[in-house]
Amino acid sequence: MELVKEKWVSKVNILSIGATGEEGGTRKTKVQVGGEDTLPFLHFEGKMPHRPVIACEVLDMVPENWPQAVAKPYSDVYRDPAKWAKKCETQGADLICLTFTGAHPDNNNSSAADCAKVVRNILAATTVPLIVIGCGNDDKDNEIIPAISEAAKGENVLLGKATQDNYKTIVACASADGHAVIAESPIDINIAKQVNVLISDLSFALDRIVIDPTTGGLGYGLEYCYSIMERARIGALGADKMLAMPFIVFPGQEAWRSKEARITKEEMPQWGDEEKRGIVWELTTALSLLLAGADILVMRHAQAIANLKKVINALMNEEGKKC
Amino acid sequence: MQVVKIILYPDKKIIEADTGSDLLDVIQKAGVDMNSDCAGEGVCGKCKVLVKSGQVQTPPTALLSREEVRQGYVLACKTKILTDLEVEIPPHARLDEIIPLTATERETQLVGFYSKAEEVATPDIIAESRIFEHSPLATKLFLKLPPPTLKDNVSDLQRIFREIRRKSSVSIMQTGLANLKKLGKLLRDANWEATVLLGKRNETTEIVLIEAGDTSGENYGIAVDVGTTTVVAELVDLDSEKVLGAQTTYNKQANFGADVITRIIYASEAAGLEKLHNVVAENINELISSLVRAHQIKLGKLTSVMCAGNMTMTHLLLGIDPTYLRREPYVPTANFVPVIRAIEADIKINPRGLLLCLPGVSSYVGGDITAGVVASGICEQKDISLFIDVGTNGEIVLGNRDWLVSCASSAGPAFEGSGVKCGMRAVKGAIQKMRYESKTQDFKYETVTKDATLPRGICGSGLIDVLASLLRAGIIDKAGKFKVINDNRLRDTDIGKEFVLIAQDKTDTGRDIVITEADIENLIRSKAAIYAAAAVLVRNMGLDFKKIKNIYIAGGFGNYLDIENAVFIGLLPDLPRDKFKFIGNSSLAGARLALLHYEALKKINDVARMMTYFELSADNSFMDEYTKALFLPHTDLEKFPTIMQKMLNN
Known part of the structure; x- marks a missing residue:
């Protein structure tokens, strides 16, 4: 019997992050994502030329809101973002994702110059490509992003996050300093498209954009996020240029925010050890998003990362491709 | 509490009020029509007035600038009177006076009150209004009766019935006691020459009025568009079918809230229904008296009134409680309302004159839309048309002579x-x-x-x-x-x-x-609601915008609408521009047709019966379409190919 195969007319854009010495940067490796011309891992139907990659999350402050189970393994380094990043690299991260939570006015309210310094230190301490994300406060981001972007000039970082209400500064910086951009939308395929249209109206190349569709963690509406990602990807394969971008997702943030990952064994003895539980929660969230089509997964716990890597390898090696 | 004196400028009206009373109430009682979209909730900021002297108590509000507060501006609805006052009512706080249309404006307007001749004088519409036979709701017939003799000794009334039957095909007739009481003397004094007014009351014909002599040349009617915001009335010569004049005024119900929902809620308050009914009746009466004055016609010669309005307006005009319109399952108290005497709705024409409100489809698709459908003629055509009323309720009708389906999307005002x-x-x-x-x-x-x-x-x-x-x-x-x-x-x-x-x-x-x-955000939401509703309706009927022959745009948009710009912002679909026909106030046009042609009235009734209502909230694709349309012109730019081309060329 012959398999019924879906024939798609288009494919996801290929995006390269990180610049090596030859390309004017200082990275030893660079990362390429995207290029799929089929739904995730359907190797019999089409090609997935680049394997999904994992970025490890680093903050510019002590991770006060992280539960102990995930913060403790980094307690030896989390006072120094550069050391923290280095540790992530040794743990096998494909990229480092630096989030400027500490720059938020409610936290340390760090200056643009301080932020730029953090970026420079991390670039000096690591060799893998970098993702840099602002603090999430529009006014503050518009203040720090130019300095951050400038500090990473020529390194082809992935800069985030552009939203419908605040995209102009970040896109202008990325344009000037040769970076790619994360376009965020609130679990809404139409808004995802709208942000991309707005960004491309500033003459920014569509293949330099990554979509952050915004997701929930396991148990928090993940199936809805899954269907939004699937719809967007079907749109991309059906030649909708405004949706043909790779996805970036944040299962680390989402999973470790959930009650199920945060409650300790003392509070809920029947739920068992919280570290194991948290790791499983992060891994399961990440795995679901991987199957929905995620290209870049930003994660936290080393064990969750290692296990997801195994899954990706299994799904991407010759054995896996035969299934 | 004591009585104080309030002087209102610029009218220099002097009124008395109790201390502690609301300034807005006092101003309204003095007969000044104030802008108050929110019905005195203090949120619209439209009732801004200047207190020139005297003391008031008024809470701080973000709706006034610091400069305005310094000058003495207050929101009348939130202000209590403490002493004698001098108050200036600035022009932007008032509802306007009646604006008569100029003769040229009127003459050039075939269908719509607001619309330009070039835009409305489309062959379809002319054809539509001409195929109906002249047969007004109330017709005058001059009778020369043979005087009774010993041989021909049927009663006076029988004599009239007999003569009418001889002249026309009317079968079932009735009349009222008031006419009979005067009949004997009237006929003999008039030497057996009299004019009867035959009114179509549901399935029977009523001799509404019997007048001495030949008055058949003096029979006038009024067509009214009872809009949520604006009321428009047209004076029509029922004999010659000519429109003599048209006038418009604001719906004074706006004093009690800008939209129908606020008014339905207001109607449930003490004396609320009565107030809402009274002000709209007053509106129509003012328009009528202004029209008859301008054309030197006696009020007694006005014999019929045809009203088209949304379901809430119709209920309020008739003094029927509209409460149930907004409660599930959203059922009107009456849709096919019988022909009544105008005076029963407090409309002042000939005391025995008739009034009819056109039927709608559902609580949210009213007689203004069925009238518009018949006026646009989409219910007569073989090809499929789309009818869009760009108003607060954003009603949309799709179909042809065989089927019609409508929906309403809350586009907002x-x-x-x-x-x-x-x-x-x-x-x-x-x-x-x-x-x-x-x-x-x-x-x-x-x-x-x-x-x-x-x-x-x-x-x-x-x-x-x-x-x-x-x-x-x-x-x-x-x-x-x-x-x-x-x-x-x-x-x-x-x-x-x-x-x-x-x-x-x-x-x-x-x-x-x-x-x-x-x-801009509000405007985008409005245009998105209308476009999305049209898109969902069209798709649910298994169609595509491209398959639609004509698109009729109705609405009170001034006397002009730039179709190109409306497409450019994504309010209307990107189709060849010659498919669009701006027909202005189609509700008024439909009311006039129904007034002049019984066939048109029957057609409107048929449309009200045959049109199905599509509930957008029951369709899960509406929200998706709506979000897509919350963009200029649209998230899927390829749906607007000509606009995309223009943007690229830019």
């Missing part, structure tokens, strides 16, 4: 000027047309009266132009947000960014005419 800082209705001083000149970077405008009147604000068609111009000029992005531009007309305020379109020295109000980011 932005295109009627409400919820927009410098928005206003299409009356004197309203900008109806605007264009950006890239050379001078100036905004050129034209007001509704097309003369040198200084502008007071912008009406719906003007707002469409503004949105399109800002987008074309690159002042806003496709999400409707202001771009970072070097232009001192763009400024920050406490409540966000705004752009000055016309500087204060060139306006009637002495204040800048601006458009704010919040205004």
Whole structure:
């Protein structure tokens, strides 16, 4: 019997992050994502030329809101973002994702110059490509992003996050300093498209954009996020240029925010050890998003990362491709 | 509590009031019609007045600028009177007086009260109004009766019935006791020559009136569009079918809330229903008396009134409690309302004259839409048409002579000027047309009266132009947000960014005419609701916009609507422009047809019965379509190929 195969007319854009010495940067490796011309891992139907990659999350402050189970393994380094990043690299991260939570006015309210310094230190301490994300406060981001972007000039970082209400500064910086951009939308395929249209109206190349569709963690509406990602990807394969971008997702943030990952064994003895539980929660969230089509997964716990890597390898090696 | 004296400027009206009473109430009781979209909730900021002397108690509000507070401006609805007062009511706080149409405006307007002749004089519409046979709701018939003799000794009434049957095919007839009491003497005094007024009352014919002599040449009727915002009345010669005049006024119910829901809620308050009924009846009576005065016709010669309005307006005009219209399962108290005497609805014409309100389809698709459908003629055509009424309720009808389906989407009142800082209705001083000149970077405008009147604000068609111009000029992005531009007309305020379109020295109000980011958001929501509703309706019928032959746009948009701009912002689908026909006030046109042609009335009844109602909230794709349309022109730009091309060329 012959398999019924879906024939798609288009494919996801290929995006390269990180610049090596030859390309004017200082990275030893660079990362390429995207290029799929089929739904995730359907190797019999089409090609997935680049394997999904994992970025490890680093903050510019002590991770006060992280539960102990995930913060403790980094307690030896989390006072120094550069050391923290280095540790992530040794743990096998494909990229480092630096989030400027500490720059938020409610936290340390760090200056643009301080932020730029953090970026420079991390670039000096690591060799893998970098993702840099602002603090999430529009006014503050518009203040720090130019300095951050400038500090990473020529390194082809992935800069985030552009939203419908605040995209102009970040896109202008990325344009000037040769970076790619994360376009965020609130679990809404139409808004995802709208942000991309707005960004491309500033003459920014569509293949330099990554979509952050915004997701929930396991148990928090993940199936809805899954269907939004699937719809967007079907749109991309059906030649909708405004949706043909790779996805970036944040299962680390989402999973470790959930009650199920945060409650300790003392509070809920029947739920068992919280570290194991948290790791499983992060891994399961990440795995679901991987199957929905995620290209870049930003994660936290080393064990969750290692296990997801195994899954990706299994799904991407010759054995896996035969299934 | 004591009695104090209030002087209202500029009218110099002097009234007495109790201390502690609400200023807005007192002003309204004095007969001044105030703008109050929110019905005195203190949230619309339209009832701004200036207290020139005396003491009041008024809470702080964000709706007044610091400068205004310093000058003594207050929101009348939130202000209590403490002492004698002198109060200035600025022009922008008042509802306008009746505006008569000029003869040229009237003559050039075939269908719509507001619309230009070029735009409405389409062959279809002329054909539609001509195929109906002349047969008014109330017809006069002159009778020369043979006097009774010993041989021909049937009663006076029988004699009249017999003569009528001889002249026309009327079968079942009735009349009232009031006529009979006068009949014997009237016929003998008039030498057996009399005129009867035959009214079509449901399935029977009534001899409404018997007059001495031949008065058959003097039979007039009134067609009324009872809109939520505006009431329009037309004086029609029922004999010659000529429209003699048309006049419009604001619906005074606006004092009690801008939209139907607020008014339904108000109707359930003590004496609320009575007040709402009284003010709209008063509106219509004012229009009628103004029309008969202008044309020197006696009120007694007006024999019938045909009203078209949405279901809430119809209920309120008839004094029927509208409460159940907004409660599930949203059932009207009456839809096919029988023909009644006008006076029963407090409408003053001939005391025995008739009044009919046209039937609708559901609680949210009323007689104004069925009238519009018949006036546009889409129910007669073989090809499929789309009818869009761009109003607060955003009703849409799709179909042809075999089937019709309608839906209503809450588009909101932005295109009627409400919820927009410098928005206003299409009356004197309203900008109806605007264009950006890239050379001078100036905004050129034209007001509704097309003369040198200084502008007071912008009406719906003007707002469409503004949105399109800002987008074309690159002042806003496709999400409707202001771009970072070097232009001192763009400024920050406490409540966000705004752009000055016309500087204060060139306006009637002495204040800048601006458009704010919040205004743009409201307009985008309105246009998105209308486009999405049309898209969902068309798709649910298994169709595609391309398969639609004609698109009729109705609405009170000034006397102009720039179709190109309406497509440019994504209010209307991107189809060949010759498919669009702007028909202006189709509700009034339909009411007039029903008044003059019994066949048209029957057609409207048929349409009301055959049209199905599609509930958008029951369709899960509406929200998706709506979000897609919350963009300029649309998230899927490829659905607007000509606009996409224009943007690329730019």
